[in-house]
Amino acid sequence: SHQNEVVATLQNAVETGRLPHLLFYGPPGTGKTSVALALCRQLWEPSQWRRRVLELNASDERGISVVRNKIKHFASLAVGNAPKKNPTSFFQKKDEPEPMDTDEQPQSEQNYPNPPFKIIILDEADTVTPEAQAALRRIIEAHSRITRFILICNYVSRIIQPLASRCAKFRFQPLPAESMKERLTLISEAEKCNLEDDQLDEILRLAEGDMRRAVTTLQSAHALSAAGPLNKDMLAELAGLPPPTVVDSIWKSMGTSFDKMQSAVEHVCAEGFSASALLVALSKKVVQDPNLNNMSKAKMSIRIAEAEKNLVDGADEFLQLMTVCTLALTCFEAQKTS
The missing domain is CATH 1.20.272.10 (Zinc Finger, Delta Prime; domain 3)
Structure with a gap:
């Protein structure tokens, strides 16, 4: 991971159990959504985190009706944990020792913090209308005890100030070519891509720190390399850029x-x-x-x-x-x- 400061801060939040509302912003393809999902997987075991996490893409669901209905309904749901021990039986005598607990929490659950709240991930939050953002602000205030929000956007200036001020902001930087090349080389070797080092360097130059674009361009180049060698102009067109x-x-x-x-x-x-x-x-x-x-x-x-x-x-x-x-x-x- 290149976002060292972000990862270190979030790891400390997981260990202490104090997770505020979060706002991830930065260029596309820098790992914002991946970090949010990895954070949720660190908090709950696999059988729990899907019930505790609601992931929405605001580019598809950005109206105020979605905020008032789907988001508000999920945010208002109470969270409860099952008791670790069985309650005393009604027929058990007072002096009789309690039966041995056979329904203890599994070892896999004990390795997770299992905090008593839910998380709502709102991807591409900068496309949400200002009216919907204002409604979302009231929901965050009302249900902050049992729900945490993770807002993800490319342009933090498009988030209204009353909403942004309620979140801890983390800026994701464009990935450096060195770390991206290490990952691209690993992918190309696993997929048996017949690409030279100079072609990988050209893909990294065209990606400009966007790992998603680099992987997509590598995939297209691998499919096209069977027809013959690739030059810089062809790689640029595969990346959607002018040669x-x-x-x-x-x-x-x-x-x-x-x-x-x-x-x-x-x-x-x-x-x-x-x-x-x-x-x-x-x-x-x-x-x-x-x-x-x-x-x-x-x-x-x-x-x-x-x-x-x-x-x-x-x-x-x-x-x-x-x-x-x-x-x-x-x-x-x-x-x-x-």
Whole structure:
């Protein structure tokens, strides 16, 4: 595990039996849901934890009706543990010794803390509507004695402050390439994947700390490797990203003429590459280009951010790419004349 601070804190919470409401946030594929489920498995034995844990994906069930019905009903259920010893028999005499207890708790149960509360895991909580989050806040207050909540999200800023303030926050960092490569190598050896080290390194570069994306790309590459060797462009397309040659072609067209730049953008849109992914790749080019001055980099970065926001709002991909590339063309022309 790379999230050492998070794991150490949660292990201490399991040992002491003091578990607060939790809020896990960070980039996708960094182990937030896996840590939440592993925490539940540490608290109860396998036959108990499924009855004590309710896992919901808020992207599917994010309305206020789900909060008021399903979540509120589960949170209000009382939790009870069966007595460890049999009660004294009604027919037993007072001076008669109690019978030997034969229904003691199994050894497997004794190894678990078995705390007297339930856990509700709400995955992708940042997609829950603000009204539903406000209703959830009241449920957390009312049933905190018998229910703990684990909220999982990518963007903590989309959680309303009254709800976030009731949780202990844990930030999950993108995984480093070293630990990811160790796991990918183990998977590739177990599945007998015929991939070279440089191909694994390229998969890790494309994943950018997202272990889920790395494993998915490895699976697709393994299925496609039977048809022949894979290059970097093919791996990029398997990961759903524009190949480096496509990004380089657009970048080079910005330093030529408007007609060549427009034809390059039209070709990229016709090929079906994601405009958002292209904007992310172009932003890296802007930052790393030594020929652009700081003012040009600032203007282009702002324009890329505005174009990405417009794409989220449903704007046309071709027009947004053209606005960014046109500004870049202007900046490169100004650099030549200065």
